[in-house]
Amino acid sequence: xxxxxxxxxEEGLARFIRGDATAFADIVQEHQSMVFSIAYHFLHDxxxxxxxxxxxxxxxxxxxxSIKSGNHLVFWLRKVTCRRSIDEVRKLPKAxxxxxxxxxxxxAESPDLxxxxxxxxRRMVASLSEDARAVVVLRYQEELDLADIAEILDxxxxxxxxxxxxxxxxxxxxxxxxxxxxxx
Amino acid sequence: MNPFEEKLRNALRREAAPEGFxxxxxxxxxxxxxxxxxxxxxxxxxxxxxxxxxxxxxxxxCLVIAAGVVHHERQERWRRExxxxxxxxxxxxxxxxxxxNVARKKVRxxxxxxxxxRLKCAVHERPQGVIT
Numbered sequence: 001x002x003x004x005x006x007x008x009x010e011e012g013l014a015r016f017i018r019g020d021a022t023a024f025a026d027i028v029q030e031h032q033s034m035v036f037s038i039a040y041h042f043l044h045d046x047x048x049x050x051x052x053x054x055x056x057x058x059x060x061x062x063x064x065x066s067i068k069s070g071n072h073l074v075f076w077l078r079k080v081t082c083r084r085s086i087d088e089v090r091k092l093p094k095a096x097x098x099x100x101x102x103x104x105x106x107x108a109e110s111p112d113l114x115x116x117x118x119x120x121x122r123r124m125v126a127s128l129s130e131d132a133r134a135v136v137v138l139r140y141q142e143e144l145d146l147a148d149i150a151e152i153l154d155x156x157x158x159x160x161x162x163x164x165x166x167x168x169x170x171x172x173x174x175x176x177x178x179x180x181x182x183x184x
Numbered sequence: 185m186n187p188f189e190e191k192l193r194n195a196l197r198r199e200a201a202p203e204g205f206x207x208x209x210x211x212x213x214x215x216x217x218x219x220x221x222x223x224x225x226x227x228x229x230x231x232x233x234x235x236x237x238x239x240x241x242x243x244x245x246c247l248v249i250a251a252g253v254v255h256h257e258r259q260e261r262w263r264r265e266x267x268x269x270x271x272x273x274x275x276x277x278x279x280x281x282x283x284x285n286v287a288r289k290k291v292r293x294x295x296x297x298x299x300x301x302r303l304k305c306a307v308h309e310r311p312q313g314v315i316t
Binding site (some may be wrong): 022024025028029032033034035036037040043046050053054057058061062106118119120121122136137140141143168171172175 | 191192209
């Protein structure tokens with residue numbers, strides 16, 4: 001999060017408190033990509049991710065008076081989006097664990113081709129447990145450090161560390177098997 | 185960050201929200217009360233109710249009457265206490281007066297019973313010029 005973005009967030013909040021009706025629109029514009037992406041990487045479904053993201057912004061609208069700063073706003077959005085996404089995942093009937101066949105779509109000749117690689121990795125992330133997914137998304141999408149992730153998810157730093165290590169092991173293993181399949 | 189983590193970071197980079205996302209959110213916020221102003225608006229609307237205005241006026245009148253009654257009661261109590269004190273002082277003065285009368289009477293009786301020679305002696309014992 002850059003200083004300019006934070007300043008814009010602060011400004012938007014101040015304008016909203018002064019009663020400027022357009023301020024909330026600016027806040028949504030500013031943070032929609034972050035909120036939508038967290039939900040999308042969690043759910044791997046654009047429609048459901050959009051629904052979750054809209055719901056998060058509606059909650060923000062109701063709670064905006066209690067938001068104290070630009071930093072607090074971003075923290076709040078990340079936290080609520082993660083919680084809402086976890087709830088959304090848990091609401092659905094348990095899907096069978098994604099097999100490598102589901103994950104891989106080796107239509108291209110080289111696994112190093114970025115879009116294919118990215119799509120495969122995103123699917124692998126979506127196949128992790130909800131708790132592990134939250135840690136991975138916050139770590140690699142939002143590039144947060146372990147302490148920040150712990151604060152957002154309300155869990156100890158050591159738990160974040162162990163979840164991240166375990167998730168990386170799983171993802172690496174799946175990735176190598178998938179890459180091998182693609183190369184064959 | 186190792187190469188695999190770098191790949192993961194690239195795969196999980198932020199995506200643009202769907203077209204018209206912000207408009208949809210804003211459309212859903214329309215009709216919702218603006219946060220922060222909500223409490224003040226509700227309080228203002230509550231105060232503007234005619235029933236509440238009547239009740240407030242009645243409460244104010246009751247308060248004024250109650251304050252008047254309390255004030256009157258206090259004045260009355262002070263007046264009663266003053267009256268009682270006046271009666272007690274009068275009675276004390278009356279008793280004192282009776283006692284003084286009795287004492288004066290006794291002094292007169294003593295003076296009448298005592299012979300003049302004894303009275304003279306008593307007078308000589310006093311310094312001259314006191315009794316004329």
